[in-house]
Amino acid sequence: MSSSALKNALISSITFLILAGWMLGVRMEASSQGIQLSLASAKSLQWLYIGVAAVFFSQLFHQAIFGRFKKKPGDASSGFKLSFKLPTMESNPKGFRLMVSFVLAALIIWPFLVTRGSVDLATLALIYIMLGLGLNVVVGLAGLLDLGYVGFYAVGAYSYALLSEQGLGFWTCLPIAGGLAALFGLILGFPVLRLRGDYLAIVTLGFGEIIRLLLNNLTHLTGGPNGISGIAKPTFFGLEFNRKVKDGGWDTMHNFFGYDYSSTHKVIFLYLMAVLLVAITLFVINRLLRMPIGRAWEALREDEIACRSLGLNPTVIKLSAFTIGAGFAGFAGSFFAARQGFISPESFTFIESAIILAIVVLGGMGSQLGVVFAAIIMTVLPELAREFNEYRMLMFGLMMVFMMIWRPQGLLPMNRPHLELKEAS
Amino acid sequence: MSALLKVDNLTMRFGGLLAVNNVALELHPGEIVSIIGPNGAGKTTVFNCLTGFYRPTSGEIHFNGEAIQGMKGHQIARKGIVRTFQHVRLFKDMTVIENLLVAQHRHLNNNFIAGLLKTPAFRRSEQDAMQRALSWLEKVGLAEFANRSAGNLAYGQQRRLEIARCMVTQPQILMLDEPAAGLNPKETDDLDNLIEDLRSKENVSVLLIEHDMKLVMGISDRIYVVNQGCPLANGKPAEIKDNPDVIKAYLGEF
Numbered sequence A: 001m002s003s004s005a006l007k008n009a010l011i012s013s014i015t016f017l018i019l020a021g022w023m024l025g026v027r028m029e030a031s032s033q034g035i036q037l038s039l040a041s042a043k044s045l046q047w048l049y050i051g052v053a054a055v056f057f058s059q060l061f062h063q064a065i066f067g068r069f070k071k072k073p074g075d076a077s078s079g080f081k082l083s084f085k086l087p088t089m090e091s092n093p094k095g096f097r098l099m100v101s102f103v104l105a106a107l108i109i110w111p112f113l114v115t116r117g118s119v120d121l122a123t124l125a126l127i128y129i130m131l132g133l134g135l136n137v138v139v140g141l142a143g144l145l146d147l148g149y150v151g152f153y154a155v156g157a158y159s160y161a162l163l164s165e166q167g168l169g170f171w172t173c174l175p176i177a178g179g180l181a182a183l184f185g186l187i188l189g190f191p192v193l194r195l196r197g198d199y200l201a202i203v204t205l206g207f208g209e210i211i212r213l214l215l216n217n218l219t220h221l222t223g224g225p226n227g228i229s230g231i232a233k234p235t236f237f238g239l240e241f242n243r244k245v246k247d248g249g250w251d252t253m254h255n256f257f258g259y260d261y262s263s264t265h266k267v268i269f270l271y272l273m274a275v276l277l278v279a280i281t282l283f284v285i286n287r288l289l290r291m292p293i294g295r296a297w298e299a300l301r302e303d304e305i306a307c308r309s310l311g312l313n314p315t316v317i318k319l320s321a322f323t324i325g326a327g328f329a330g331f332a333g334s335f336f337a338a339r340q341g342f343i344s345p346e347s348f349t350f351i352e353s354a355i356i357l358a359i360v361v362l363g364g365m366g367s368q369l370g371v372v373f374a375a376i377i378m379t380v381l382p383e384l385a386r387e388f389n390e391y392r393m394l395m396f397g398l399m400m401v402f403m404m405i406w407r408p409q410g411l412l413p414m415n416r417p418h419l420e421l422k423e424a425s
Numbered sequence B: 001m002s003a004l005l006k007v008d009n010l011t012m013r014f015g016g017l018l019a020v021n022n023v024a025l026e027l028h029p030g031e032i033v034s035i036i037g038p039n040g041a042g043k044t045t046v047f048n049c050l051t052g053f054y055r056p057t058s059g060e061i062h063f064n065g066e067a068i069q070g071m072k073g074h075q076i077a078r079k080g081i082v083r084t085f086q087h088v089r090l091f092k093d094m095t096v097i098e099n100l101l102v103a104q105h106r107h108l109n110n111n112f113i114a115g116l117l118k119t120p121a122f123r124r125s126e127q128d129a130m131q132r133a134l135s136w137l138e139k140v141g142l143a144e145f146a147n148r149s150a151g152n153l154a155y156g157q158q159r160r161l162e163i164a165r166c167m168v169t170q171p172q173i174l175m176l177d178e179p180a181a182g183l184n185p186k187e188t189d190d191l192d193n194l195i196e197d198l199r200s201k202e203n204v205s206v207l208l209i210e211h212d213m214k215l216v217m218g219i220s221d222r223i224y225v226v227n228q229g230c231p232l233a234n235g236k237p238a239e240i241k242d243n244p245d246v247i248k249a250y251l252g253e254f
């Protein structure tokens, strides 16, 4: 601990005392001569002293604490490093297929072994995975900061809710809802994608809010703040998972196959559907990464000017990422509506966008496995720590701060599939 | 022979600064034409105007008889005018071969469904692109580095990769902005040969900005000299070498 640290700590705490003193240290009282200043109550003074002490000591030991998180010179990556490599499609196609089938099998068997609550929570996590993966295309792959992503999620959800009221089934609505959300992405993206960085973030933030406000105020269509309830649940080829036929199906599952009704089956069915949707999402994104458009996203993120000089149209390429991302949000939204059976603008506030973005950043921009992990953490942790519910946002913030210090590249940083030239060719 | 590229009265003004003032220039098929001039003369600005990175204040640019001034950069590139940059602009985190694949973007099969399902047409288009990329890597002597990330190449190799990246787009005009800057004499000689080859074997016309007088005088069919934005002289290398105005402009620099 050097004398400069001591000096720094002293200056910081005095600055803090002066700044905070105005708010905590004095009290304004209305008296007959007007407003009078007096010393604040003992309690708030106490808080002030605690604050000063906290600032003093944290500055004093700043180096000692945060120095640990800093990279050592010569150490390529900080923190832990995965010592084994998962098989990838390129390096080991056989191992990769084996791994995928194994994981899928585990995911399919798992819900039959655990409680209904866990399956329900897993379904929620899967929705966030889908959202995270979709936003990852926009933010992680194309490098466009989108703070209004939840708007497309809302479009998907309301599309399904409104279409199913017209008697359309879930599987018909799903592509329509995805398509509508993508269309929204296209329309919104077109004017705003010439903006860069912060400006884009602010405009998308605005669009997200506009969509929510529209939902709130187009009362005749969306039911306003009351939302839409009684949304039909998905069916299995027209077979319902209800006790009695009510969602427009032609029979119920348990009746058709002749087993006893259990409400758990519906939960498991929804879970399996979510697994299917996530699997499709992962497949599509993995293909995209290996397609020309995926390479163009990467190139555009690295050097837009070089891209233009080679004849790549930046607007079209960004727009494609924006549209595809919005489409995935639409799928997730319509599944969300189907699962909840009830939606209202409450579910599509800015904080939702922030959480999805946090998932992407936490996981590692562009990294799919990272996003999956982060989505699970972000949905399961709050459930496990139920009793700390009031501190949820605090913990969330702390986690982000520490992540940024400790591992700014995310939990599992992106490992883009590089196209390799085979020796033989 | 009609001009491939014809520029008239090109003017570019930045606020009070007249960076390019009434420049005219012509490039005929199969020619190598150089633009020279002291630092800050406005050479790069001319390039930026021709390739659509700046919108010229006034003037006409005709490519194959079509007016292209005011078009966007990517549109002009698609017509067949590509360029390198004074400071190398590679996609550093992508591999060498990927750099060349990105450049072929518009020639590739961009059908979403085809790519999703890896249809035979999609595979074939990717294969062709790979093949073209590889053949260009061989031409510029970088085949062994195909799977390296571009940022890890030596500087001279990056320069050559940048040229290869332009060439895979199958351009008609290749514009090189100081390609020899920072190269050693041996590399400069290789570059000289490469540019000659591009002209004779690949049928591109080359517009070159360069400070290396030996290279410029040896390779150019014609030379344009600009000084403080204004055209100063143009003609065959021998004429330029003896032009008193040019000598004065260059001497004045020191």
Ligand SMILES: Nc1ncnc2c1ncn2[C@@H]1O[C@H](COP(=O)(O)OP(=O)(O)OP(=O)(O)O)[C@@H](O)[C@H]1O
Residues within 6 Å of the ligand: B014, B017, B019, B037, B038, B039, B040, B041, B042, B043, B044, B045, B046, B086
């Ligand atoms: N975007 C811009 N905004 C303002 N001024 C500019 C801009 N681009 C170039 N200039 C100015 O125009 C003049 C010509 O610059 P330019 O880069 O074209 O010179 P150059 O001939 O390429 O020089 P060099 O040999 O050093 O590369 C310079 O004075 C430069 O400062």
Ligand SMILES: [Mg+2]
Residues within 6 Å of the ligand: B043, B044, B045, B086
């Ligand atoms: Mg220049």
